Amino acid sequence: MSEQSDRGPLPIPLPPVGEGEVVSPAGDAKKIRIATCSLAGCFGCHMSLLDIDERLFGLIKLVEFDRTPLTDIKHCGPCDVGIVEGGVCNAENVHVLKEFRNTCKVLVAIGACAINGGVPAMRNNIDLWECFQEVYQYEGGLDGGQVPNDPELPLPFDKVHPIYEVVRVDYFLPGCPPSGDAIWKFLTDLLNGREPKLDYEMLHFD
Amino acid sequence: MQQFEFSDISRMLTPIFARHDVDASRLLQVLLEVQDACHFIPSEAIDQIAAHFDVPRVNVEGVAGFYSFLSTRPVGEYRILFSDNITDQMLGKDELMLYLCNKLWVEPGKVSEDGLVSVASTSCTGLCDQGPAALVNGWPLTNLDRNRLDLIAELIRSRKPVADWPPMLFEVADNIRRSDVLLGQPFEPGAAMRATLARGAKETLAEVDKSNLRGRGGAGFKTASKWSFCHAAIVEEEGSMICDVGGHPERYIVCNADEGEPGTFKDRVLLNSYADLVFEGMTVGARVVGASKGFLYLRGEYRYLLKQLESVLQKRREAGLLGDAILGRADFSFDIEIHLGAGAYICGEESALIESLEGRRGRPRNRPPFPVTHGYKGRPTVVDNVETFACVAKIAERGGAWFAAMGTAQSTGTKLLSISGDCATPGIYEYPFGVTVRQILADCGAREPYAVQVSGPSGTLISWKEFDRRIAFEDLPTAGAFMVFQRKRDMFQTARNFVHFFAHESCGFCTPCRVGTELQKKIMDKIASGHGTASDLEEMKSLGHILKTMSHCGLGSSAANPVLDTLEKFPDVYVRKLKALAFEPAFDLDGALETARKMTGRDDDWAHL
Numbered sequence: 001m002s003e004q005s006d007r008g009p010l011p012i013p014l015p016p017v018g019e020g021e022v023v024s025p026a027g028d029a030k031k032i033r034i035a036t037c038s039l040a041g042c043f044g045c046h047m048s049l050l051d052i053d054e055r056l057f058g059l060i061k062l063v064e065f066d067r068t069p070l071t072d073i074k075h076c077g078p079c080d081v082g083i084v085e086g087g088v089c090n091a092e093n094v095h096v097l098k099e100f101r102n103t104c105k106v107l108v109a110i111g112a113c114a115i116n117g118g119v120p121a122m123r124n125n126i127d128l129w130e131c132f133q134e135v136y137q138y139e140g141g142l143d144g145g146q147v148p149n150d151p152e153l154p155l156p157f158d159k160v161h162p163i164y165e166v167v168r169v170d171y172f173l174p175g176c177p178p179s180g181d182a183i184w185k186f187l188t189d190l191l192n193g194r195e196p197k198l199d200y201e202m203l204h205f206d
Numbered sequence: 207m208q209q210f211e212f213s214d215i216s217r218m219l220t221p222i223f224a225r226h227d228v229d230a231s232r233l234l235q236v237l238l239e240v241q242d243a244c245h246f247i248p249s250e251a252i253d254q255i256a257a258h259f260d261v262p263r264v265n266v267e268g269v270a271g272f273y274s275f276l277s278t279r280p281v282g283e284y285r286i287l288f289s290d291n292i293t294d295q296m297l298g299k300d301e302l303m304l305y306l307c308n309k310l311w312v313e314p315g316k317v318s319e320d321g322l323v324s325v326a327s328t329s330c331t332g333l334c335d336q337g338p339a340a341l342v343n344g345w346p347l348t349n350l351d352r353n354r355l356d357l358i359a360e361l362i363r364s365r366k367p368v369a370d371w372p373p374m375l376f377e378v379a380d381n382i383r384r385s386d387v388l389l390g391q392p393f394e395p396g397a398a399m400r401a402t403l404a405r406g407a408k409e410t411l412a413e414v415d416k417s418n419l420r421g422r423g424g425a426g427f428k429t430a431s432k433w434s435f436c437h438a439a440i441v442e443e444e445g446s447m448i449c450d451v452g453g454h455p456e457r458y459i460v461c462n463a464d465e466g467e468p469g470t471f472k473d474r475v476l477l478n479s480y481a482d483l484v485f486e487g488m489t490v491g492a493r494v495v496g497a498s499k500g501f502l503y504l505r506g507e508y509r510y511l512l513k514q515l516e517s518v519l520q521k522r523r524e525a526g527l528l529g530d531a532i533l534g535r536a537d538f539s540f541d542i543e544i545h546l547g548a549g550a551y552i553c554g555e556e557s558a559l560i561e562s563l564e565g566r567r568g569r570p571r572n573r574p575p576f577p578v579t580h581g582y583k584g585r586p587t588v589v590d591n592v593e594t595f596a597c598v599a600k601i602a603e604r605g606g607a608w609f610a611a612m613g614t615a616q617s618t619g620t621k622l623l624s625i626s627g628d629c630a631t632p633g634i635y636e637y638p639f640g641v642t643v644r645q646i647l648a649d650c651g652a653r654e655p656y657a658v659q660v661s662g663p664s665g666t667l668i669s670w671k672e673f674d675r676r677i678a679f680e681d682l683p684t685a686g687a688f689m690v691f692q693r694k695r696d697m698f699q700t701a702r703n704f705v706h707f708f709a710h711e712s713c714g715f716c717t718p719c720r721v722g723t724e725l726q727k728k729i730m731d732k733i734a735s736g737h738g739t740a741s742d743l744e745e746m747k748s749l750g751h752i753l754k755t756m757s758h759c760g761l762g763s764s765a766a767n768p769v770l771d772t773l774e775k776f777p778d779v780y781v782r783k784l785k786a787l788a789f790e791p792a793f794d795l796d797g798a799l800e801t802a803r804k805m806t807g808r809d810d811d812w813a814h815l
Binding site: 091128132147148154155157158159161164166168 | 741788789791792795798799800801803804805806807808810812813814815
């Protein structure tokens with residue numbers, strides 16, 4: 001498969017703005033398209049995205065959401081920014097992730113799971129086979145239980161992986177989840193054509 | 207798995223406790239003895255040890271889990287650890303280890319079903335000049351080949367105690383190939399002490415200062431400065447009256463014999479054949495800074511030297527060179543205690559070494575304050591390398607000017623080099639500072655030398671273009687390792703070996719080092735397995751920068767050297783292994799679904815990637 005590797009500026013470079021506001025693009029310029037998804041994650045990062053609160057109204061003037069859990073679009077069209085929450089735990093995650101990489105110019109890993117594997121990766125110390133036997137066969141009350149094998153179910157990997165092990169990632173936005181403010185700062189930097197940069201206060205959690 | 211009854215454990219622990227007092231600094235020594243007796247540290251023993259020292263159980267568990275020679279799970283009755291340095295690998299270690307495992311029906315890294323034997327790898331054992339080497343229950347096995355392994359397998363199967371094995375298996379040669387003032391000239395025990403006492407402590411410090419001696423452990427800090435800082439710390443304390451009860455504040459002399467840098471083995475030879483010189487140097491240091499207690503921190507790999515070192519100490523006590531009233535001077539008493547390490551490279555860092563001396567995990571301290579002011583038990587402590595103390599004894603005997611006349615302006619005296627790898631005569635070479643790499647390579651009979659790793663993985667890799675560079679603090683500083691590689695060697699594998707070493711030895715305290723060394727290892731393995739891309743090389747460069755600038759101690763800040771050096775000097779070895787694509791997954795996607803396919807019996811399109 002072909003991997004896009006251009007990492008040039010976004011189509012509409014915006015003039016720099018003060019904190020908490022975004023300058024609208026001139027006239028009828030095309031809106032920036034953003035896609036988001038959650039792989040092996042808890043949607044907590046998406047909740048945090050909604051935590052930018054009323055700033056969403058400003059944001060929506062500048063961007064259009066493509067495939068996201070909010071729009072229920074099933075597949076990505078060509079996008080400017082792809083934001084991926086969660087790590088890679090099964091075959092379907094890989095298909096989704098590759099679709100994002102192929103259609104998004106800039107790919108962002110958001111949150112601990114996408115960056116390190118996070119909580120789902122805690123299963124990495126447990127043998128997959130033993131785990132599934134325990135859950136589907138040995139657990140009390142499961143007479144004749146068997147490991148589900150419907151082809152519609154995504155097949156799990158031996159271990160949970162961070163997304164950078166599967167596709168090239170342009171930016172990492174750490175946190176569990178990153179705060180709404182951190183996400184806002186990150187997005188406005190990106191939309192204004194700046195290299196995203198988070199201050200220490202937005203990165204430490206205690 | 208062996209089961210231990212509570213009363214068994216008590217019976218075993220009682221004599222061990224009797225040998226050590228209840229000071230928690232003895233914890234590591236007690237654990238080493240328990241490991242010996244049981245082949246691991248049973249959980250019940252941890253409870254009793256914690257109670258004995260009156261420390262929380264987690265402290266004991268923390269120490270037991272930190273050192274690689276301690277184990278909280280049973281290892282084999284015969285525990286064989288193959289030295290995993292690159293020089294051992296070049297001599298066929300991997301193949302030999304598999305050979306032995308096949309003979310003994312045991313998987314590498316596991317314990318045989320009957321609990322008889324376990325075979326695994328360990329970091330460099332300091333026997334690179336006579337490898338491939340291994341340790342069996344702590345005893346060094348040298349010059350391993352199939353014949354010797356056949357014999358060893360037979361001995362293990364017949365359950366012969368290691369003490370009764372043929373001595374030729376354990377022969378460790380000094381291999382001194384070139385000697386100069388340190389190794390080549392006779393030394394009479396006591397000579398340096400008599401000269402020191404005749405001259406006086408202050409004057410002896412002046413001689414050490416005049417000699418311009420710099421520490422031989424690699425960093426090259428001026429020894430006289432270190433000693434006078436220690437002295438100043440004491441004077442300051444005494445001046446402001448924060449002395450201990452009793453008036454005279456305690457201070458310590460520590461000899462760092464935790465020679466963990468892969469490829470270094472000069473301290474092994476000094477301690478084996480020149481122990482008097484080293485102990486005498488420590489005693490001189492004690493006189494200068496006014497210490498009455500010294501420690502030799504002996505790395506676990508050199509435990510086989512313990513007995514003979516103890517007897518050297520005993521002889522010195524009998525000769526009036528150690529103990530109370532040394533050489534009849536009522537105002538001078540000093541004694542040396544040997545403290546064993548247990549397989550942790552990080553303990554070569556002086557503040558980690560002190561932590562380990564105090565019986566804790568070897569975790570480097572925040573510096574400053576430096577050990578010269580706040581060292582062992584918070585007291586002023588001088589920590590110097592084995593070779594430094596040997597030099598000190600010579601300087602005390604023959605004067606600073608004599609010493610300063612050798613070597614170069616900034617690097618006086620001689621340096622012991624531990625030479626191994628692709629050369630005809632590996633061993634110890636003593637040269638005056640300033641010698642060229644080319645000269646050394648000619649002397650050791652290097653065949654088609656291509657690259658040299660100077661001062662071990664944390665040091666510098668030099669290519670054949672740089673063989674006119676000199677061994678000296680001004681150009682190529684070194685702690686002593688000198689590993690030679692000929693043209694046919696794959697320098698990528700060398701770097702990968704070193705990267706694995708650092709990932710294994712990181713103490714885990716600071717994130718840049720703990721995570722950084724592990725990421726470095728992952729990327730090197732990815733490249734080795736043929737999945738590497740150009741972006742991985744860029745990633746390693748930025749990772750190297752983080753390791754260098756953000757790590758807590760020298761281990762992390764030098765852990766990227768092997769990668770950065772090879773990337774700079776031998777970029778071809780990486781490029782040859784890269785895939786042309788801009789990006790490749792770090793693991794085999796389809797392969798990682800294999801377990802799930804077997805589990806579900808699926809083989810449809812969606813079950814593959």
